[in-house]
Amino acid sequence: MNTVAEPVLADAALCEMLCEFGLDVEYVRAEGNTLYRRAEDGREVAVTDFACGFGSLIFGHNNPEILARAKEILDARVPVHTQLARHSHTNDLAVALNKIIRREFGTDEDYHALFGNTGAEAVEIVIKHAEFSRRQRISESLHGIEAGIDSARSAVRDRGAVIAADAYDLARVSAGDRVPGPAGYEALVAAVRRHNEERAGRPPLFLTLEGAFHGKLVSSIQLTHNEMFRTPFKALSAQARFVPADRPDVLAKVVEDERDSLLQIVVAGREIQIVERDFPVFGAFFVEPIRGEAGIRPLTAEFAREIEKVCDALGCPLVCDEIQSGMGRSGAFFAASHIGLRGDYIVLAKSLGGGIAKTGIVLVRKSRYRHEVELIHSSTFGKDAFSSLIARKVIEMLEAGGGRAYRLAEERGARLRAALEAVRADFPDVVKDVRGRGLMLGLEFHDQSDSASAVIRAQSLNGVIGFGIAGYLLNEHGIRTFSTASAMYTLRFEPSVHVTDDEIAALEAALRGTCEVLRRQDERGFAAA
Numbered sequence: 001m002n003t004v005a006e007p008v009l010a011d012a013a014l015c016e017m018l019c020e021f022g023l024d025v026e027y028v029r030a031e032g033n034t035l036y037r038r039a040e041d042g043r044e045v046a047v048t049d050f051a052c053g054f055g056s057l058i059f060g061h062n063n064p065e066i067l068a069r070a071k072e073i074l075d076a077r078v079p080v081h082t083q084l085a086r087h088s089h090t091n092d093l094a095v096a097l098n099k100i101i102r103r104e105f106g107t108d109e110d111y112h113a114l115f116g117n118t119g120a121e122a123v124e125i126v127i128k129h130a131e132f133s134r135r136q137r138i139s140e141s142l143h144g145i146e147a148g149i150d151s152a153r154s155a156v157r158d159r160g161a162v163i164a165a166d167a168y169d170l171a172r173v174s175a176g177d178r179v180p181g182p183a184g185y186e187a188l189v190a191a192v193r194r195h196n197e198e199r200a201g202r203p204p205l206f207l208t209l210e211g212a213f214h215g216k217l218v219s220s221i222q223l224t225h226n227e228m229f230r231t232p233f234k235a236l237s238a239q240a241r242f243v244p245a246d247r248p249d250v251l252a253k254v255v256e257d258e259r260d261s262l263l264q265i266v267v268a269g270r271e272i273q274i275v276e277r278d279f280p281v282f283g284a285f286f287v288e289p290i291r292g293e294a295g296i297r298p299l300t301a302e303f304a305r306e307i308e309k310v311c312d313a314l315g316c317p318l319v320c321d322e323i324q325s326g327m328g329r330s331g332a333f334f335a336a337s338h339i340g341l342r343g344d345y346i347v348l349a350k351s352l353g354g355g356i357a358k359t360g361i362v363l364v365r366k367s368r369y370r371h372e373v374e375l376i377h378s379s380t381f382g383k384d385a386f387s388s389l390i391a392r393k394v395i396e397m398l399e400a401g402g403g404r405a406y407r408l409a410e411e412r413g414a415r416l417r418a419a420l421e422a423v424r425a426d427f428p429d430v431v432k433d434v435r436g437r438g439l440m441l442g443l444e445f446h447d448q449s450d451s452a453s454a455v456i457r458a459q460s461l462n463g464v465i466g467f468g469i470a471g472y473l474l475n476e477h478g479i480r481t482f483s484t485a486s487a488m489y490t491l492r493f494e495p496s497v498h499v500t501d502d503e504i505a506a507l508e509a510a511l512r513g514t515c516e517v518l519r520r521q522d523e524r525g526f527a528a529a
């Protein structure tokens with residue numbers, strides 16, 4: 001028997017942090033909303049899971065129907081990886097998703113599908129696709145501008161057209177170059193090209209909301225608001241402007257501040273003039289219909305309309321990131337359908353993998369779709385048959401019985417929400433808010449940074465109170481959940497549609513216990529046992 005301890009070569013720092021809060025638990029089995037940890041005497045101890053794979057388990061852990069389908073796929077020796085071949089499994093999936101889009105958004109426009117492996121990867125695909133399309137728009141504009149330069153040159157040379165006084169100003173031609181005739185015109189052309197080339201070389205700017213979370217890869221991290229995750233990598237990728245939700249005035253100001261234009265030379269009668277053409281500054285506007293990491297905050301229908309207005313005015317594509325809110329969690333397949341917000345792009349991942357596969361899908365509205373991207377973007381594992389067939393099974397289960405799962409999400413969500421509201425009603429001094437929709441709910445505590453408990457105060461000031469509370473819920477009450485990544489006082493609850501009344505009652509009791517500790521300003525606070 002080997003008695004020498006193995007070195008910790010995976011997650012050493014993370015485990016040290018988890019250990020501090022009593023969260024360094026290994027789970028050995030999982031079913032539905034229950035995880036099992038092993039006690040010292042070898043017995044399995046049940047933990048009720050409200051984090052549920054960070055919202056990726058709409059049908060729970062190891063759902064028997066999904067496992068049966070997985071076994072069937074494996075037993076049938078389905079070829080899992082057949083890159084550069086025809087895949088009916090990906091098309092079936094795209095067709096099934098399109099049927100739901102039609103129903104929930106009342107549209108008959110098709111959406112094309114692109115495939116990745118994770119949520120962040122799918123977001124990166126959107127960023128690439130949107131930039132490809134923005135580049136094409138810029139090229140087309142520059143092409144038109146060049147054609148105009150040639151015809152204006154003939155007007156100067158052959159018809160004696162003169163350059164309007166303000167044309168030089170608009171193109172910032174230096175005083176010495178403002179000479180009559182062809183020489184002055186060439187100086188104007190050089191200045192216009194300089195201006196346009198400088199604009200064309202700029203990276204896109206993305207719009208998203210404060211508190212947004214769109215992933216942690218090189219580009220998607222720049223759309224994720226949390227500075228700790230984002231700022232070290234700023235130099236690597238295009239940037240985003242983060243707009244506060246429900247502030248159309250700020251949104252309008254951001255758009256105005258960033259507005260830019262290309263210069264175009266035109267002939268008007270016998271005059272050479274400069275006109276400004278809108279430059280596509282923005283790559284896309286990313287929104288989560290329910291902002292998860294911001295503290296489970298549903299987008300209002302009013303602000304959704306403002307976002308649509310801005311996107312329409314700019315010709316900027318709208319991206320609905322439904323990675324967490326989609327797949328039925330809100331009570332409909334797409335959370336955006338509750339507020340009538342139809343994205344030009346829709347991004348899915350998490351629950352689409354049924355808790356056992358990893359997949360990410362981007363759906364792109366036909367009128368925005370660039371087929372070329374299929375030939376220049378690829379991934380070895382994206383589109384694999386196993387993940388696609390499991391995703392197809394998840395959709396089949398969601399749609400079964402005329403959408404029984406959506407009704408369950410709504411009904412179970414209402415039951416869970418009522419429990420959270422009951423806690424708030426009894427602890428208004430401790431609980432600030434209950435938010436969310438369906439089975440994507442959050443409970444926010446009041447700021448605890450002036451608590452009389454030194455432990456609670458320190459955990460609050462250090463930004464780790466969420467871990468303190470999570471450790472307490474786990475070790476005292478056998479409940480697993482966490483605070484959201486960018487709103488530490490908000491606990492997230494994202495169980496499967498099969499969450500039971502008993503599980504909800506256990507959560508309610510645990511939350512009451514948490515509120516007691518916070519109310520008492522208990523000196524020990526949430527220090528790990």
Ligand code: F0G
Pocket residue numbers: 054055118119120121123213214215216288292293321322323324325349350485
């Ligand atoms: N978009 C949203 C809305 C997300 O919630 C997440 C992940 C991602 C994108 C990235 O997906 O992890 O598959 O690369 N949210 C995790 C969470 C981190 O805590 O819910 P990924």
